Amino acid sequence: MSGIVGIINLDGAPVDRRLLERMTASLAFRGPDAQQVWIDGAAGFGHAMLRTTFESESEHQPWTLGDLSIAADARIDARADLLASLADHGHSNIGDRPDAELILRAYRVWGDACVDRLLGDFAFAIWDATRRRLFCARDHIGLKPFFYARVGSHLVFSNTLTCLRLHPAVSTRLNDEAIADFLVAGYLQDIGTTSFADIQRLPPAHVLVAWGNAVQTRR
Numbered sequence: 001m002s003g004i005v006g007i008i009n010l011d012g013a014p015v016d017r018r019l020l021e022r023m024t025a026s027l028a029f030r031g032p033d034a035q036q037v038w039i040d041g042a043a044g045f046g047h048a049m050l051r052t053t054f055e056s057e058s059e060h061q062p063w064t065l066g067d068l069s070i071a072a073d074a075r076i077d078a079r080a081d082l083l084a085s086l087a088d089h090g091h092s093n094i095g096d097r098p099d100a101e102l103i104l105r106a107y108r109v110w111g112d113a114c115v116d117r118l119l120g121d122f123a124f125a126i127w128d129a130t131r132r133r134l135f136c137a138r139d140h141i142g143l144k145p146f147f148y149a150r151v152g153s154h155l156v157f158s159n160t161l162t163c164l165r166l167h168p169a170v171s172t173r174l175n176d177e178a179i180a181d182f183l184v185a186g187y188l189q190d191i192g193t194t195s196f197a198d199i200q201r202l203p204p205a206h207v208l209v210a211w212g213n214a215v216q217t218r219r
Contacts, residue, residue, distance in 0.1 A: 001144070002061070003027025003048035004071040004159050006125050007167070008134055010213050011153035015044035023158070023166050024048060030073075030160065038062035038069060043127045043134070045071035063100045068108060072100040072124035073144050073159050082106065082117060100124070107135065115207060123159050123202075134210040142204025149198045150215050157208075164199055173197040192217075 005023045007015050020037050024046030028035055031048025038045050047061035052075075062071045076082065076099040083095055086102070089109045094102070099120075106114035107126050115137045123144035125136040136157060138146040148157040151169040158164050165172065178193045188194070191203045202208055208217045 001030050001159075002050045002073045003030035003046075003163070004061075004073050004123065004125065004157075005046040005163050006071060006127075006134075006157045007044045008127075008155040008210055009042040009153060010155060010210070010215075012042045013153070014041055015039050017044070019167065020044045020046050023163050026163050026166060027158075027160055034060065036060060036062065038064065038071075040069065040127065040129055043129075043132075045069060045125065045127065047071045061100055063098070063104060065101065065104045065108070067129040068104050069127045069129070070100050070104045070107075070124055072103055072122060074099045074103060074122035074124055075120045076102055076118060076122070077120040082119075085109075085117060112207065112209070125157060132211060134208070136202065136208040138202045138204055138206055140205040146202040146208075147194065147199055148202060148208060149200065151198050153213075155210055155215055161194060161196070161199065165196070170196075170198045 024035050024037050027048035031050045033051045034049040036047055045062040062069050086105055091105045106117055121143040122139045123146040145159045147161050147164055149164050149170045154169045156164055156167045164170055175195055175197045178188050178195050181189045192201055194201050206217055206219050
């Protein structure tokens with residue numbers, strides 16, 4: 001399972017590279033093969049790579065394709081079907097490309113509806129530089145985790161809870177209601193919460209979209 005992290009400064013302030021590098025380094029236990037960061041002004045992604053497939057041997061993330069960039073922890077199934085659909089839209093001879101690039105190309109073709117074409121386990125974030133828009137998604141069953149925090153002018157996300165806590169704007173304040181749920185029922189009854197007040201969990205089969213100062217989630 002690779003590690004992903006991202007910082008979006010909704011007020012347009014540039015991302016702190018040293019902070020992003022520190023958060024990315026904390027994910028090395030998930031991705032020991034490589035750790036890289038990418039920054040585009042107010043948006044920045046970090047990725048810790050764990051190579052598990054033939055296609056991933058040549059992969060590096062964050063991955064950029066034109067004005068689109070992605071950080072993903074993903075395994076795409078039914079690749080042949082997805083490749084055939086992409087070929088119908090001019091994306092051919094890409095059978096050896098890594099899963100992250102296929103997701104990015106699917107977003108290029110179908111936009112937010114790309115998630116309806118994807119089968120597998122995934123948590124990913126795409127930055128659309130032209131539209132200054134963030135699009136994130138979690139797989140339909142929720143096998144891959146995705147956590148996020150909207151604190152002030154910052155939107156921070158990762159597939160690792162402890163990584164988010166390294167951001168100075170994310171407090172250590174506990175979510176008393178969630179902890180009470182866990183003590184009484186043995187689990188968090190609201191699947192969109194965590195034990196920390198500032199940190200939310202994107203539910204399975206949901207997307208998160210951020211643009212301007214707006215952040216929305218939907219099934």
